Every structure is written in structure tokens, then in C-alpha cells.
């Protein structure tokens with residue numbers, strides 16, 4: 001049985017005041033929905049790096065520390081030193097982040113994260129025991145040209161070939177079609193399922209057993225209205241939520257829908 005994960009990527013949003021309000025509200029929603037009963041569900045919060053510490057503190061103040069995990073949105077491909085503006089894997093570990101996103105489409109499109117840099121970042125994370133959440137997905141143009149699967153395969157395979165099977169067990173995947181991110185357009189559950197199944201087949205070429213265990217999240221305009229039809233699909237193990245994760249009540253609802261969905 002695979003774990004279920006709902007991860008909230010705040011992107012470059014939030015403030016210290018937002019953090020205080022968010023976790024106070026989230027705690028209330030958590031209690032109302034009794035989310036602690038979903039033992040197979042992991043909830044991951046992904047704030048901007050500068051807000052990780054205050055978010056963790058707020059989590060403790062509200063007694064949620066045993067239920068929430070934290071992740072970085074990005075990590076440096078370098079270890080330490082003269083790399084102004086970067087956050088290292090060691091720093092994420094030091095702040096008790098158990099995961100970090102890698103290769104989010106905004107990083108690929110705006111900050112030049114290519115397969116080589118992504119592999120370096122994954123290596124940095126694995127070296128210190130932080131689990132990478134590798135984001136992959138095609139643009140609208142690639143989908144319209146019938147290149148969606150090829151594109152995703154070309155993003156997944158270089159990572160697979162750089163990892164040992166042992167390392168691969170730490171990887172989480174997130175399929176996020178670029179055209180669905182922040183646009184209000186989601187892939188239909190069938191479109192998403194088809195790609196998730198395909199990604200599992202790509203992983204199976206390296207290890208059939210790991211392909212069955214690896215968690216594959218869907219991301220791209222996930223909200224409380226569309227989440228349950230996505231979670232119902234057999235290869236969709238949870239969600240990477242952007243915009244809707246900024247609303248604590250909606251995020252809690254998505255967590256509930258994931259918790260209630262059938263285990264796979």
C-alpha cells in the first residue's frame with residue numbers, strides 16, 4: 001500500500017502575519033475534520049525558505065507538530081560557500097525539512113533548472129537524507145503536438161539513470177502539466193491517470209517493485225472541487241497544491257478528501 005501525500009506549495013507568498021493566521025485556522029479545520037485519524041496520510045507544508053522557521057514554531061504552538069512535515073521549494077545544486085541567495089540541502093535538513101521540491105516547472109522555465117542541475121540538486125538532497133519531490137510535466141504546446149509522454153519521459157529518465165535503486169526509494173514524483181498550473185484548468189482525471197500510469201511504466205523499466213511503491217502526486221489547479229475525482233484514480237497518490245493551499249480551510253478539505261480516498 002502506498003502512502004498518500006497532500007503537499008501545499010505556497011510559492012512566493014506569505015508573511016509572518018500570514019503564518020500566524022494560517023496555522024491558527026488550519027488547527028481549527030484540522031480538529032473539525034479530525035484529520036489526525038487518517039494515519040496513512042502525510043501532509044506537507046512548503047513555505048518560502050524564510051518562513052519555514054516561523055511556520056514550524058506556529059505548528060508547535062498549535063499542537064500540530066506530529067502531523068505536519070515541511071519541505072523546501074527548491075535547493076541549491078552546490079554544497080556550501082560563496083553562492084549568494086542559495087539555500088543548501090544541509091540547511092533544509094537543519095530546519096527539519098524532510099522533503100524538497102526539485103524541478104518545479106517555474107524553476108525549469110524561469111531559473112534554468114535543466115536535467116543536469118536537477119540531478120545535482122537531487123544528489124545534494126539524498127546526501128543529507130532529505131527526500132526529493134521531482135516535478136515533471138509538459139507544456140500546452142507539447143501536449144497539442146502529441147509530445148506529452150515523450151516530454152515527461154525525457155524529464156524522468158535522466159533522474160532514474162542517475163540513481164541507485166536504494167536512492168530511488170526516497171524519490172517522490174509529481175506530475176504537473178504546465179498548462180494546468182495556476183490556470184484553473186486541471187487535467188481531467190482520465191488524462192492525469194493516463195500519465196501517472198505511464199510514469200509508473202517508465203519507473204518499472206528500472207525496477208518493477210519500486211514502480212509499484214513510488215508515490216506519484218498530481219498537481220495543477222487542484223482544489224476542493226476537483227480533488228476527489230483525481231484521488232479516485234488508481235495511480236494518483238495525492239496532490240501537490242499551489243493556490244488552494246494558501247486557504248487553510250480549502251487545504252484542510254483537500255487533505256480530508258485524500259484521507260478518505262481508497263488506498264492503493
Ligand code: PGA
Pocket residue numbers: 009176180181182183184219220221222240241242243244
Ligand atoms: P496550482 O499550483 O495549484 O496553483 O496550479 C500547483 C503547483 O505549481 O505546484
